[in-house]
Amino acid sequence: MEYRHNLHMHKAAGVHSGASFVASLGDEREVWYDGQRVDVRTHPAFAGVLRELGRLYDLQxxxxxxxxxxxxxxxxGHPVxxxxxxxxxxxxxAAKTRNSHLWMEHSHGQLPRIPDFVANVVVGLYDYRHELGKVDPQFARNAENYYLYCREHDIALTHAIGDPQIDRSASLAEHPDNALRIVERRADGVVVRGAKQLATLAPYCHEVMVYLSPAFFMRSAPEYVIWFALPIATPNLRLMCRESQTEHRNSFRHDLSSRYDEQDAMLFFDDVFIPNHRIFLLDDCQAAAAGFARISAWALYVGQIRFYHRLRTFLGVAALASKAIGVKDFREIGDQLGELTSYVEMVRLAIVGLQNELRPTSGGHLAPGVTLALDAFAAQVSARVAQIVRVVCGSGLVMQPSEADLANPVLRPLLERYMGGKDVDVVFKSRLFRLATELVSDRYGMRQELYEMWNRGDIVRNRIALFESYPGRAGIEANIVALLDGASAALQAAHPVPEST
Known part of the structure; x- marks a missing residue:
């Protein structure tokens, strides 16, 4: 599915179905799992998410x-x-928003790097193309061609912006492998060396998009400043996946991890060649720093839609669990459920606010309102949301029967008598509490919680940026100064200082 110049329409077929998506992954990608090179279409560690992605593509x-x-x-004329x-x-x-809600609702907010997400980074790249063109007109043409290529072929992308954790106390001069860098410049492109970490969904994607990490906005060496996109099946690009959460060797239910463990990968660029037509920005740190937020505007917005549906999943599980064990009407549990409901509603209202603060861009499009406040809020409350579910469910998160236990004729009468719930049988209750366990207690839940903490960037940096960029701050400060000046004037009028004699 490679493109060059104006050939991005070649073999374009519009939106994928589940079957065509799975078939499209049959390339020469180098994916490593547990020390072995694997085919993601056939390896059991990747099967559950692959089926789920296929189901989501079939919705189209x-x-x-x-x-x-x-x-x-x-x-x-194809549907895209x-x-x-x-x-x-x-x-x-509004049409884009409805589409994003469908992707997120049908995956219960459990796929943070769902294909809808990085597709919107490509939309941002396309919107920013004129600014890229000020650096080099070819960059603008590359960005436009790449956008059209991705749109017409329904390309699934990951992005890789995190740098490896080697020695972050060292400078790039001291430790050049701390970040991806250009090691050779040629007439037809550049060669890069280094690594990018936690490229979520990467084994299932067609392409990876790499752009400057915000942690290195102040890089002075031009060899570290580059935006580009490449097929996953690029020579010398190697993906190493973390341990899967899906390979369970027992009969316990794992309804979430078996479907939504989207995988994270280290990407090793072992002297990878990037042709000129795949480069969107080179050497210019200021354009990269200014463009990082610009190209993320739509993606960050759909990320909030995903978080909203994730919160709804937590609320549904917590509410059903409270009913299943007869504690819904306990005052302290009602307080916890109300707090969780308030987070759901606050995020919903914030999304409405973002929709109503559309702003024109210099690229001629409409971007949603700035998400910085909601980014910080989501990272701040995510752990608290999980804690609420733990409090509501209590020790039921620890002890539930397996499917084999439920099927055992010796155990089943005991389970019905002692492990059922209020107006629910032991089968429903055990499966519900297993779902809750996956959300908040096991490896899958912990990975998701870490993701929520860090995927929007450093919460401290986001809060500082929110404060520094808040448009109403100057007026607020002026009002306080006026209040102080007015109070001082009124005090002086009421109690004039006597003239000295």
């Missing part, structure tokens, strides 16, 4: 959702994903 072709997830390409629509009217933005 379903009678119920086709119209809400696709639009017609003006170039080819609304994830790749660059909105220029409120109606187009």
């Amino acid at each position: 072709h379903s009678d119920a959702h086709h119209k809400d997830m696709t639009w017609t390409s003006p170039q080819t 994903s609304l994830s790749y629509l660059a909105p220029s009217t409120p109606a187009q933005f």
Whole structure:
């Protein structure tokens, strides 16, 4: 599915189905798992998420959702994903929002790097192309061609912006492997060496997009400043995956991890060649720093939609668990459930606010409101949300029967008598509490919680940026100064200082 210049329409077929998506992963990608090179289409560690992604892609072709997830390409006439629509009217933005809600609702907010996410980074890249063109006109053309290529081929992308944790106390001069860098410049492109970490969903993606990490905005060496995109199946690009959460060798239910363990990967760029037409920015640190937030505007917005649906999943599980063990009407439990509901509603209202603060960009599109406050809020409350579920469920998170226990004729009468719940049988209760355990207690839940803490960037940096960029701050400070000046004047009028004699 490679493209060059104006050939991005070659073999374009519009939105993937589940079957065509799985088939499209049959390339020469180098994916390593537990010391072995694997085929993600057939290895059991990848099977659950692959099925789930296929199901989500099939929604684009379903009678119920086709119209809400696709639009017609003006170039080819094919149906293409609304994830790749660059909105220029409120109606187009609303259509994108409905599409994102469908992706997130149908995955229960459990796939943070769902294909809808990085597709919207590509929308941001396309919107920022004119600024890139000020650095080099070819960068603008590359960004536009790449956007069209991704849109017309329904490309699934990961992005890799995190630098490896080697020695972050060292400077790049002291430890050049701390960040990806250019090691050779050629007439037809550049060669890069280094690593990027936690490229979520990478084994299932067609492409990876790499751009400057915000942790290194102040890089002075131009060899560390580059934006580019490459096929996962690029020579000398190696993916090493973490341990899967899906390979359970028992009969306990794992309804979440078996479907949504989207994988994270280290990407090793072992002197990887990047052709010129795949480069979007080179050497210019200021353009990279200014563009990082710009190209993320739509992706960060759909990330909040995903978080909203994740919170709804927590609320549903907590509410059902409280009913299943007869504690819903306990005052302290009602307080916990109310707190969780307040977070759901606050995020919903914030998303509405972002929709109503559409702002025109210099690229001619409409971007949502700034998400910095919601980014910080989500990282701040995510651990608390998990703690609420732990409090509501109590010790039931620790001890539940397996599917084999439930099927055992000796154990089943005991389980019905002592491990059922209020108005629910032991089968429903055990499966519900297993779901809760996955959300908040086991390896899958802990990985998800870590993700929520860090995926929007450092919460401290985000809070500082929010304060420094808050548009109403100057007026607020002026009001306080006026209040102090007015109070001082009134005090002086009421109690004039006597003249000295």
